[in-house]
Amino acid sequence: MLKSCLQCGNQFEITNEDKDFYQMMDVPEPTRCYFCRMIRRISYRNEHHLYHRKCDFSGKNIISAFSPDKTFPVYDIDVWWSDKWDPLSFGREFDFGKPFFDQFFELRGQVPRLALQQQKPMVNSDYCHCASRNRNCYLVFSSNRCEDCYHGTWINESKNCVDNLNLLKCELCYECVGCRECYNSMFCLDSVNCRDSFFLRNCMGCSNCFGCSNLHQKSYMLFNEQKPKDEFEEFIAEFNTKSFAAVRSMLEKMGAKLSGITVKENHAVNAHGCFGDxxxxxxxxxxxxxxxxxxxxxxxxxxxxxxxxxxxxxxxxxxxxxxxxxxxxxxxxxxxxxxxxxxxxxxxxxxxxxxxxxxxxxxxxxxxxxxxxxxxxxxxxxxxxxxxxxxxxxxxHNEFGEFFPMNKSNFAYNESLAIEHMPLSREQAGKLGLSWKDDIDEKPKVEKIIPAELLPDSIDDIPDDILNWAIECEATKRPFRIVKQELEFYRRMKLPIPHFHPDERHRRRMALRNPRRLWKRPCMKCGKEMETTYAPDRQEIVYCERCYLAEVY
Ligand SMILES: [Zn+2]
Ligand SMILES: [Zn+2]
Incomplete structure (x- = not known):
């Protein structure tokens, strides 16, 4: 059955399987399409923005996902979990003269909230949110059981990794997206069990490879060409990973090569009867x-x-x-x-x-x-x-069956994860009745600020004093800082320090991950109709699974 979405007006389908599910859960059918429902839910998730504020119970300085201007109380994690306060003391009778949501939000305005979503044990990882069991991690979000990781989202069981998105069991990785069991690798995408490599895409079991795609169990491959070991090593030495300019120009070169890369219609692994990515x-x-x-x-x-x-x-x-x-x-x-x-x-x-x-x-x-x-x-x-x-x-009151309304989120639209999946301007958000937060960055407590483009090009020339400076992002002009452990990582890995604000770095990594939307398009080999997360205007050559496997293996 097709329905019209109350939010965006697009048609969406309610299948028989959907109906069975709604019946089991004893809920009415949804009034909004899948995408609008998803955006509404994640408008309640602030994953990346942390603030300094006071615990409203103890007055102690704390870090929280709730900015100091929120009107409800926020408690430090230990206080929140203690018996020092009683949530039932806020209890009230239900009033059948008023809508449910009005009463719920009135209550919500008074009950203390947990400063950060963390699950113990967390060791030396105060700046982590939606996280559990991390050790010595900093600005790591939706991540669990990591050690010595900095700036990452959705990374699990990884060690000594900086600036990554979606990693599992990786070590010494930098700017990798969608990788598993990789070691000492930089700028890799959707690769598994690779080591000592740079700029890989869809590779598996490779070592010492550079700028390659769709390789299995290979070594010393340069742009998908087999090289003698010494020639490969000469190239790496000449490439100079320490230079920001060299890395940037290689990233541009790899971006320009996208149109020649064959990809599979989806990124599924061991998925049966599935539809999505x-x-x-x-x-x-x-x-x-x-x-x-x-x-x-x-x-x-x-x-x-x-x-x-x-x-x-x-x-x-x-x-x-x-x-x-x-x-x-x-x-x-x-x-x-x-x-x-x-x-x-x-x-x-x-x-x-x-x-x-x-x-x-x-x-x-x-x-x-x-x-x-x-x-x-x-x-x-x-x-x-x-x-x-x-x-x-x-x-x-047409309330039952709907998630909490978007305009009642605890977070401004631009603080929430929704903006990553449905970017809106301040004005567009305002038209939808959604709040906006202008002061999303705290002013760095430093006297000196340097535009990123004026930084020395090589990590060798970055002095320790950089830790006392704020760097102004080249793209967004938002100031950011690097911490000592990050600087040590860049020096150890022979990598330049970043020129972009952590949010901008995250945004660029997210752009390497396909969106949570499906498009109908034909396989570029056999013409079979596919539903894929590769939009029709993408540059890659998109094959159905069968054609991809025949081509690559
Ligand atoms: Zn919709
Ligand atoms: Zn095909």
Whole structure:
């Protein structure tokens, strides 16, 4: 059945499988298309912006994803998890004379929020958010079990990596995107088990290769040509990785070569009956992106180990029956319309920042609670009866079945992840009633600032004093700093220091990852119709899986 999206007006389909899922979850059909639903959810996620502020309980200086101007209280992680405050003290009666969301947001304005989403143990990693079990990491987001990593998103179990996106089990990698089990490699894309290499794309099991694509188990390949070892080494020495100008011109050269590269229609690995992209070990994933080890999932993104879920973005790890949720995970079951609910949560509806709780509705900031509505305690029977009545009440106000509205997000649109997937200007956001934050950067506490283009070209000529300077981004003019450990990494790896603000570096890496959208286009070899994340205007030669395998292997 085709429906018209209430947000963007585009037609979207509700399949029979969708209907079965909505029935199982006891929710009405969605009124918005997949993309608008996804944007609405991730407008509740601030992944990259951290601020200095005070803990509203202790007055202590802390780092938080919530800027100091937020009107609700924010508590330091240790205080938040302690018994020093009681979320039920904010509890209130449900008022059938008012819409649910009005009452929910009134409550949300008063309940303390957790400064950062971190799961312990975290060692010396204060500037990490949406993260767990990291050691000596700095500005690392949506990343777990990493050590000595700086500036990275969605990196797991990696060591000594700087400026990367989507890594698993990598070491000494720099500016890599979508790589697994790589070692000492720079500027590599979608490559697995490669080492001592530069500028690779779709390579597997390679070592000492430079500027290559679609290679398997090769060494000493230069721009896809076999070279004698000494000739290859001579090239590397001459290339001079220490020079920003040399690296930049090579990046430009590699960009210009894109039109000659053959790629597979998607990036799936061991995916059966799936439709989407970047799926690994998945079965029956429909319109899903960036998911691992999942089964029977629909319209999901960035989740792992999940089954029977739909419209679910971020996290997972043993999640079942989750619908329209954001940042929920770790043994969660039957959650509907929830934001940031973890650790054994079950049977929650419209909850935010609740942990290890069961059978709650419209609650915020609960820890190990049961049978609560708007943070007020009920008996089991009272709870069931009242929750059912509230759902009927919400249906009358067209509220039930919708995730929290975008204009009620805790974050400004440009602070949230939504802007990465649907870029809007300040004016466009304003027209949609979305807030905007102008002072997204804190002023660096330094007296000296240097435009990036005036930095010495080679890392050899960068003095230690650079740590006392702010660098002005070449592209955005936003000031940024580098920390001592980063400088040590660049020196050790013989790499120049970056000229761009970390957000700009992240944006450029994101551009190397295909968008979470599908386009119909024919295979450029056999003409078979495909649905792919490669937009029709992309420069690469896009083949269906069969033609790609025949060509490359
Ligand atoms: Zn839409
Ligand atoms: Zn084909």
């Amino acid at each position: 970047y799926l690994r070990n998945c079965k029956n994933a429909y319109y899903c992106f960036e998911c691992d080890d999942a089964e029977d999932i629909r319209y999901c993104m960035c989740i792992e180990t999940a089954n029977n879920c739909a419209d679910y973005s971020y996290w997972g790890r043993n999640a079942e029956r989750i619908y329209e949720c954001q940042a929920c995970g770790n043994d969660v079951f039957n959650l509907r319309f929830c934001n940031i609910c973890w650790d054994g949560c079950r049977d929650l509806t419209y909850c935010d920042h609740c942990f290890s709780s069961e059978n709650c509705f419209g609650c915020i900031g609960l820890k190990k609670n049961k049978y609560c509505i708007l943070n007020k305690q009920y008996s089991k029977d009272e709870y069931s009866e009242l929750a059912a009545r509230i759902i009927e009440h919400m249906k009358k």
